[in-house]
Amino acid sequence: MVARGRLLSVLIGGTLLAAGGCASVPAPPPSEEVRAGLGRLGICSAPASTSGEWNMPAKGGWAGGGRGAAVGALSVLAAPCAGYGCAANVLLAPVGAVVGGIAGSAMAEPTTVVKEAEAAIQSAFADLRIPDLLRDQVAHTARAETPHSLVPQEDVADTDTSCVRSEGVAGPVDTVLQISIHGYGTKAAWRPNPPVFLFLDTDVRLLRAADGTVIYSRKVAWMSAGRPLAEWAVANGDPVREELGRGIQYLAERIVDVVFLLRSVP
Amino acid sequence: MNAPTWGMAGTLGNVRLMNACERHKIRARLWPLGLVFLIGACAPGAVVGLRPEYPPTGQLFRDAGYDFVAVDSLQPTFRWESFPREQDLAADKAGIFGQVTAVAYDLQIWRAGYTFQYPAERVYAKQGLTETSHRIEQPLASATRYSWTVRARFLVNGEPRVTEWSMYEWEDARLRRPFEELFPSPRYFRFITPAQ
Numbered sequence: 462m463v464a465r466g467r468l469l470s471v472l473i474g475g476t477l478l479a480a481g482g483c484a485s486v487p488a489p490p491p492s493e494e495v496r497a498g499l500g501r502l503g504i505c506s507a508p509a510s511t512s513g514e515w516n517m518p519a520k521g522g523w524a525g526g527g528r529g530a531a532v533g534a535l536s537v538l539a540a541p542c543a544g545y546g547c548a549a550n551v552l553l554a555p556v557g558a559v560v561g562g563i564a565g566s567a568m569a570e571p572t573t574v575v576k577e578a579e580a581a582i583q584s585a586f587a588d589l590r591i592p593d594l595l596r597d598q599v600a601h602t603a604r605a606e607t608p609h610s611l612v613p614q615e616d617v618a619d620t621d622t623s624c625v626r627s628e629g630v631a632g633p634v635d636t637v638l639q640i641s642i643h644g645y646g647t648k649a650a651w652r653p654n655p656p657v658f659l660f661l662d663t664d665v666r667l668l669r670a671a672d673g674t675v676i677y678s679r680k681v682a683w684m685s686a687g688r689p690l691a692e693w694a695v696a697n698g699d700p701v702r703e704e705l706g707r708g709i710q711y712l713a714e715r716i717v718d719v720v721f722l723l724r725s726v727p
Numbered sequence: 728m729n730a731p732t733w734g735m736a737g738t739l740g741n742v743r744l745m746n747a748c749e750r751h752k753i754r755a756r757l758w759p760l761g762l763v764f765l766i767g768a769c770a771p772g773a774v775v776g777l778r779p780e781y782p783p784t785g786q787l788f789r790d791a792g793y794d795f796v797a798v799d800s801l802q803p804t805f806r807w808e809s810f811p812r813e814q815d816l817a818a819d820k821a822g823i824f825g826q827v828t829a830v831a832y833d834l835q836i837w838r839a840g841y842t843f844q845y846p847a848e849r850v851y852a853k854q855g856l857t858e859t860s861h862r863i864e865q866p867l868a869s870a871t872r873y874s875w876t877v878r879a880r881f882l883v884n885g886e887p888r889v890t891e892w893s894m895y896e897w898e899d900a901r902l903r904r905p906f907e908e909l910f911p912s913p914r915y916f917r918f919i920t921p922a923q
Contacts, residue, residue: 686840686847715910
């Protein structure tokens, strides 16, 4: 009986693992009742709640060699095998590490190149005042796509719901759309010289102006296509500024869709 | 993806505390549920939103995701199912779709980046298309990978509404990102243009 139970667990577990490639269910948009009660709307940007996350390629030959060795060893260990072949995988893992280490060392960019590129990318992020640009782009997109005109609120964000206490430049509002950036920076796989992705993660919330109650919240994220580090860093990071400009536009469109337009259907 | 996994594990843990009869009943119920997970939501070709007719969804490879379907022209004609669909009407208990007017469609095409073929840049966007097909107005680059997506745009009691951008249900676990939050989505339908 116990064996059958274990078999059942294994089979169901396997079935669920097979489902691993399926999409998770997205958070629903605000209900039509919530939308109907929005009234006069304000918009504000909360300051970024975290410092940037900067995943970069390996800095120099030694670091590249280390990453290459780890990747090489893991590649051998993870290779398909059966029976004694799996033992061979274990025995050959050090060979994979040596080969990977040599290749990683050769592929890695010099430390100074990576550090300069990292500084250029971080500078491009800092130059753009992303929260303000995103807030303005959302207001612009909402005007174009919906009947709503979002009233900018003063950004006096010292707490999570401080925007609701601020006075809108065009008088009081009933609901505030608050956008905060809770993550930004670069993503890169832990390999010697992987492509680098830019990303922005936002929290979008609808707050009742009267008491700061959160009546809807959702995360919306953007990630660029990956490019080699050197491509991002040319011209003191101009490609980063250009790509972030596009990303802010895409994020704004998505935020307006989710908050005001999207209707769930089966 | 994770929530049902852990929910099921918790249920299995509780089974050990029950008597044999209850265990048998629960197992009998779990088998069909497992099959639903296996062949239902994860079925190749399962989509979110409006189903594409051309280019079709293509073949799903377990590790690499959907392949890029070869289209017949640098200015292909995209086709998709109309809205509201049968399942929309069947699920419409509140009679919302009786109030839907001015149905139109938005179409977007994104050039794929070279890593993971993630949509990199929007190269074509049309809003308010009145037909369920559209031949794009300028040629795309040859031998290039793209993603495309479509959605319905309509009015309910005079208020503008849209459906979700259509996409595959499958997601690429290699990116380790919450896909439902990402825009543009890596799950848009894929195609590749012919060589010159």
